[in-house]
Amino acid sequence: MKTASAIILAGGNGERLRPLTRLLVGDDRPKQFCPVVGEETLLDQTRRRAAAVIATDRTLIVVTREHEPYYAPALAELPARNVVEQPVGRGTAPAILYALLRLRTVAPGGTVAILPSDHYVDDDAAFMARVEGAMEVVTARPDTIVLLGVEPDRPESQYGWIEPADVVLGPWSWPVYGVRRFWEKPSEETARRLMRAGALWNSFVIVADPTVLEHLVRRALPALADAFGSLRALSGTDRESEAARIAYALLGPTDFSRDVLEQYPERLAVLPVTGTAWTDLGDPARACDARASGVSSNSGARGTTAFR
Numbered sequence: 049m050k051t052a053s054a055i056i057l058a059g060g061n062g063e064r065l066r067p068l069t070r071l072l073v074g075d076d077r078p079k080q081f082c083p084v085v086g087e088e089t090l091l092d093q094t095r096r097r098a099a100a101v102i103a104t105d106r107t108l109i110v111v112t113r114e115h116e117p118y119y120a121p122a123l124a125e126l127p128a129r130n131v132v133e134q135p136v137g138r139g140t141a142p143a144i145l146y147a148l149l150r151l152r153t154v155a156p157g158g159t160v161a162i163l164p165s166d167h168y169v170d171d172d173a174a175f176m177a178r179v180e181g182a183m184e185v186v187t188a189r190p191d192t193i194v195l196l197g198v199e200p201d202r203p204e205s206q207y208g209w210i211e212p213a214d215v216v217l218g219p220w221s222w223p224v225y226g227v228r229r230f231w232e233k234p235s236e237e238t239a240r241r242l243m244r245a246g247a248l249w250n251s252f253v254i255v256a257d258p259t260v261l262e263h264l265v266r267r268a269l270p271a272l273a274d275a276f277g278s279l280r281a282l283s284g285t286d287r288e289s290e291a292a293r294i295a296y297a298l299l300g301p302t303d304f305s306r307d308v309l310e311q312y313p314e315r316l317a318v319l320p321v322t323g324t325a326w327t328d329l330g331d332p333a334r335a336c337d338a339r340a341s342g343v344s345s346n347s348g349a350r351g352t353t354a355f356r
Contacts, residue, residue: 051158182255197248203239
């Protein structure tokens with residue numbers, strides 16, 4: 049979509065996957081800079097997925113400065129304004145807010161899709177079609193934040209789950225539902241009940257109006273918003289880097305899903321992703337299963353048995 053933008057989250061340390069990634073590449077780079085499944089790095093896969101729907105010049109990539117040896121060569125062709133460099137990692141809430149501030153000047157207007165860079169999907173086109181569907185909803189209802197929820201194929205107790213509420217009526221390309229509640233890493237027994245009840249895995253792919261997201265952060269985390277006051281004023285200037293350093297020094301870790309979105313379920317909707325295999329590659333066992341399947345993200349194969 050011409051007026052859509054994307055924020056790719058690529059600032060995490062990936063510590064749980066470090067033993068595997070060290071075997072793959074011989075150093076301690078985070079998983080997003082590694083070819084965990086297929087020949088491309090996870091970040092390259094995410095960038096390619098985003099580019100199917102969103103222009104590259106409207107895509108921001110959030111990184112953390114200690115990872116510069118890995119992201120500098122990977123992102124060398126991008127303008128500096130499209131790379132949001134956090135001085136340190138403080139969780140997903142500061143990363144998203146910083147990117148939203150940059151988005152004001154780099155890619156104003158339209159909707160934004162937030163995409164983690166540590167996921168694998170077997171069908172990029174089908175997955176991004178759901179992202180476009182979520183954008184339809186947000187364009188028509190700017191106050192609504194749409195999450196992509198993946199249809200589960202097992203009672204996974206290490207994922208977050210979304211329990212859908214009533215259908216959201218509208219001329220959408222895909223069914224959309226309200227959000228009744230979140231379940232974070234439930235027991236296996238609870239996960240089985242959720243699966244039988246039609247609950248969905250929380251992919252943490254978010255589509256929203258950037259202004260609405262920023263407003264929600266200010267409501268949920270006023271201390272974070274206050275800490276970013278100078279950074280907001282100096283974004284895009286030669287003093288931005290120093291303002292970011294000062295702001296991040298004031299912060300503790302905060303999680304966007306838990307500390308922002310889950311506080312306002314009435315503002316949320318969920319769009320189910322069905323018929324497409326998806327996995328969060330944060331767990332070594334899941335990553336090894338994905339590699340053992342032999343599915344290459346470059347092959348175009350659906351590989352729906354890869355994570356089943």
